[in-house]
Amino acid sequence: xxxxxxxxxxxxxxxxxxxxxxxxxxxxxxxxxxxxxxxxxxxxxxxxxxxxxxxxxxxxxxxxxxxxxxxxxxxxxxxxxxxxxxxxxxxxxxxxxxxxxxxxxxxxxxxxxxxxxxxxxxxxxxxxxxxxxxxxxxxxxxxxxxxxxxxxxxxxxxxxxxxxxxxxxxxxxxxxxxxxxxxxxxxxxxxxxxxxxxxxxxxxxxxxxxxxxxxxxxxxxxxxxxxxxxxxxxxxxxxxxxxxxxxxxxxxxxxxxxxxxxxxxxxxxxxxxxxxxxxxxxxxxxxxxxxxxxxxxxxxxxxxxxxxxxxxxxxxxxxxxxxxxxxxxxxxxxxxxxxxxxxxxxxxxxxxxxxxxxxxxxxxxxxxxxxxxxxxxxxxxxxxxxxxxxxxxxxxxxxxxxxxxxxxxxxxxxxxxxxxxxxxxxxxxxxxxxxxxx
Numbered sequence: 001x002x003x004x005x006x007x008x009x010x011x012x013x014x015x016x017x018x019x020x021x022x023x024x025x026x027x028x029x030x031x032x033x034x035x036x037x038x039x040x041x042x043x044x045x046x047x048x049x050x051x052x053x054x055x056x057x058x059x060x061x062x063x064x065x066x067x068x069x070x071x072x073x074x075x076x077x078x079x080x081x082x083x084x085x086x087x088x089x090x091x092x093x094x095x096x097x098x099x100x101x102x103x104x105x106x107x108x109x110x111x112x113x114x115x116x117x118x119x120x121x122x123x124x125x126x127x128x129x130x131x132x133x134x135x136x137x138x139x140x141x142x143x144x145x146x147x148x149x150x151x152x153x154x155x156x157x158x159x160x161x162x163x164x165x166x167x168x169x170x171x172x173x174x175x176x177x178x179x180x181x182x183x184x185x186x187x188x189x190x191x192x193x194x195x196x197x198x199x200x201x202x203x204x205x206x207x208x209x210x211x212x213x214x215x216x217x218x219x220x221x222x223x224x225x226x227x228x229x230x231x232x233x234x235x236x237x238x239x240x241x242x243x244x245x246x247x248x249x250x251x252x253x254x255x256x257x258x259x260x261x262x263x264x265x266x267x268x269x270x271x272x273x274x275x276x277x278x279x280x281x282x283x284x285x286x287x288x289x290x291x292x293x294x295x296x297x298x299x300x301x302x303x304x305x306x307x308x309x310x311x312x313x314x315x316x317x318x319x320x321x322x323x324x325x326x327x328x329x330x331x332x333x334x335x336x337x338x339x340x341x342x343x344x345x346x347x348x349x350x351x352x353x354x355x356x357x358x359x360x361x362x363x364x365x366x367x368x369x370x371x372x373x374x375x376x377x378x379x380x381x382x383x384x385x386x387x388x389x390x391x392x393x394x395x396x397x398x399x400x401x402x403x404x405x406x407x408x409x410x411x412x413x414x415x416x417x418x419x420x421x422x423x424x425x426x427x428x429x430x431x432x433x434x435x436x437x438x
Contacts, residue, residue, distance in 0.1 A: 025219075029213065049117075059099075063092075096275070109263050129417060136410045138212060144399065151395050155193065155194075160187065244417035245431075246334075253324045253328065257323070273299050274296075357398060363394040
């Protein structure tokens, strides 16, 4: 087993070396993420079942050759006075069988596998959309944490300036020991806040590597996707019903179940096959010499009774249609719920934005005023330190709200099934083909 320190660099060296923009990061994710690739391989595997089903339209050709020993004791050998006959038996046969009618079983099975393949294509689409949203979240979270580290660094520098000011007063003999301890304690807290934010940034970068497959380089803040968001919730829901890949996947699952039900009706019809065969045997059944024949037959086979198995199978597939239909109905509800939740999250952070901005402006003005008043001896050190912390908390809250708003908009686009389209990111080939045809 390779050491983890060796495996990780090897993994990171695969694919694109860096992704600076959000579009590049999402594109790299869709092309290399294991979840998307696994869905792609599943779709390709299912597509081969179409070829297996179509094989029913083509003839089968079977060759059989055998050689060995045979002992025969039957009325013919005894009538000839031979009793037991021991011969070296040789046999060879070639048979061709062509289906002419099978109760539409092959036709309906092909339709079923085509529907399953289309369902898996939208499964790839859905996986790419959801993984793309994970990449957006990871990308924005790195930017968010970088900004919060910057704010924590600014907060630490402000506390250092205040602490230096207190030390200068102490050196002049006008400061108090309590002020020194208060300032030192707040400085330590600011340092701890910075270390915590740096740790959060490293966690965000680790999550980015897991999703995107490479470390974040020079990430740039993306433009707001507000232009892609519909004007109303009703428009967003309507677009989701028309475009969401999971809902289309569920529709194809219903088609697959319907075709499966049609296939289950095939045993109630006869089979008709054209069968051509030739046989060349030697020393067979106690008779020495060659034994040849050639046949050309139309053979009809019709099962008259098998214990009710076919009827039970037909009833089973009817229930499976109902199951698939209810799953589709539930998917419809889930898609609508996802849009509503995403829209509500966006509306909430939008409503908070003005208050967050006002909080920052007011806390900064109060901090600046407290600084002047502290210099004049009109404010205590505690007032000044509290005002500095208030600025830090206000800026942190505003930053979180700004990135929450941006993520909420991308989440709406994902709930509508158009996230990758909005970012101009190509779908995997397995999903792009069917999406282009509809």
